[in-house]
Amino acid sequence: MSVYSGPVFDMAAEQFGVIANHLSIPFDERDRLLLPKRAVIISCPIHRDDGSITVFEGYRVQHHLTLGPTKGGTRFAPSVDIGEVAALAIWMSWKCALVGLPYGGAKGGVRVDLTTLSKRELEGLSRRYMQEMIPFVGPHTDVMAPDMGTNEQVMAWFMDTYSMYQGRTVTEIVTGKPVSSGGTLGRREATGRGVAHIAKRVLNELSINLGTATAVIQGFGNVGSYAALELHRFGLKVIAVSDHTGALHDPSGLDIPALIRHAGTHGSIAGFSNQLQFDPEQIFALSCDVLVPAAMERVIDAQVAANLKCRVLAEGANGPTTPDADLVLEKRQDEVFVIPDILCNAGGVIVSYFEWVQDLQQLFWEEEEVTRREYQILDRAFDQMVTRARVDKISHRTAAMAIGVEKVRAGKNIRGLFP
Incomplete structure (x- = not known):
């Protein structure tokens, strides 16, 4: 019996169970790591x-x-x-x-x-x-x-x-x-910039031309809007976006700077264009190079995962993909490159860490320094994840989570159990 319940916690527990099995963590250690x-x-x-x-x-x-x-x-x-x-x-x-x-x-x-x-x-x-x-x-x-x-x-x-x-x-x-x-x-932009930076790196490694690539953004809050803006600056056409009020779709590419100004003034994308309105339920079915879920948890289930038509899934939100969907995507690894949430949206906490450090020291950095350091940390973690996935022949999510869980477990083990 536990006070923690509900589909989101159950999903986190199920994901941890997969990693614990992969790492052969003894059962008597698991509750201490999870709870x-x-x-x-x-x-x-x-x-x-x-x-x-x-x-x-x-x-x-x-x-x-x-x-x-x-x-x-x-x-x-x-x-x-x-x-x-x-x-x-x-x-x-x-x-x-x-x-x-x-x-x-x-x-x-x-x-x-x-x-x-x-x-x-x-x-x-x-x-x-x-x-x-x-x-x-x-x-x-x-x-x-x-x-x-x-x-x-x-x-x-x-x-x-x-x-x-x-x-x-x-x-x-x-x-x-x-x-x-x-x-x-750079804190306000950090998460979205990080999403776009890692997505751009994957596109380059897949030899996909940024000037002809397309992107779809589900969720147009802080993360989604800045990811869209950064991808737009990289040369991608953002062909669709959605938020809680609806969706917009333009195969020739949306005017992202204008849309951000509109959303900033009106609080949503509603009213930006009557001609470009689109069914938000269909946004995951659009063909694109980069798909960024940047809203709520558990929006990509097994059925949605089977019908994704993106080349790169860049998870801007926390927990957007269910464990059942992960099983589907593992079979589609040659078709869909998954950038898991704990790496893809980590730019926000990385720059939050920089803010904390600067506040403690009362010594502040220029924005270029903040962004350079953010990308450096993201690139290092990306390299570790990809190498682990390739060597162990596992999915990117399993590799990323295994690295994280191993570090926490090592820290607990070396400190011991007090008293």
């Missing part, structure tokens, strides 16, 4: 604009602190529950280990429909969430970051709330802050 060190559930009461009080449920899961403080985003969404948050924390652990960051994974969230909150109510909820978390987080314990439904402004409120309780400014308690409040140049 989170700590989970916190809190109540977040806030005053509404009409004078009433509403209580929202919040969560924070810290998977392990073996290699350093935990690190992970905080999402505000109606779907948030403890199982989903735990799964995202587990994936973050493997991701940080894969790319060599001194972190364990964490994740947090509040179950809330943001469309029902005013800006003042959102600030109240953000500050209350951080206030309730103060006993459990800190720059060397757990460092928060943005995720779905949160942004630079929410991180600034988090940082300010924590700092007020400490009696001094503590910028290093969160990452993803505005640059004016201790954030780093």
Whole structure:
């Protein structure tokens, strides 16, 4: 019996089981590697604009602190529950280990429909969430970051709330802050840029001409929009994008800079063009060179995987591909090159790490330095994943996760079990 349940946690547990079997990890070690060190559930009461009080449920899961403080985003969404948050924390652990960051994974969230909150109510909820978390987080314990439904402004409120309780400014308690409040140049773009960088590298290795290549983006939030913009700058035609309001498709290529400006003004791609509207249910069936799922978990199941017509699957979202779909894609390795999520979208946590380091040192880098270092770490992890997959004759996901799990396991074993 466990407090963690639901399809997202079950998926993370199933993925770990595959890796544990592959690595022949003894059964008595597996729960210690999989189950989170700590989970916190809190109540977040806030005053509404009409004078009433509403209580929202919040969560924070810290998977392990073996290699350093935990690190992970905080999402505000109606779907948030403890199982989903735990799964995202587990994936973050493997991701940080894969790319060599001194972190364990964490994740947090509040179950809330943001469309029902005013800006003042959102600030109240953000500050209350951080206030309730103060006993459990800190720059060397757990460092928060943005995720779905949160942004630079929410991180600034988090940082300010924590700092007020400490009696001094503590910028290093969160990452993803505005640059004016201790954030780093390049953080906002980091995840999408990383997705595009790795996708470009794969296209080059497959000898696919960037000038004639096409891309499809599912999800047009922070990750999807910056991935689309970077791919557009590389010369690819982004022929389709989608978000929660619908989809757009233009075989000759969408005007991505104009679409980003529209989405920034209106909050979505809705209203950009009536002529280019497309069925979002069909976006995964489009023929393209690069497909970027950059929205929710579990959107590519076995049936969708069997019908994918992309050459490169660049997973910008966390957990977009189910284990059943992985079995299908393993049989299609010669047709679809999978860049697994824990590598593909790792640019965000890499640059968050840079922000944390800069805040601790109070020494800040130029954006070119941030981006150069991000790509250097991504390329190193990519080389390790591809080599492991080739030598062991396994899928890219198995190779990437095996590297991450091995590092966490080695850290736990060398430190021992206390007391």
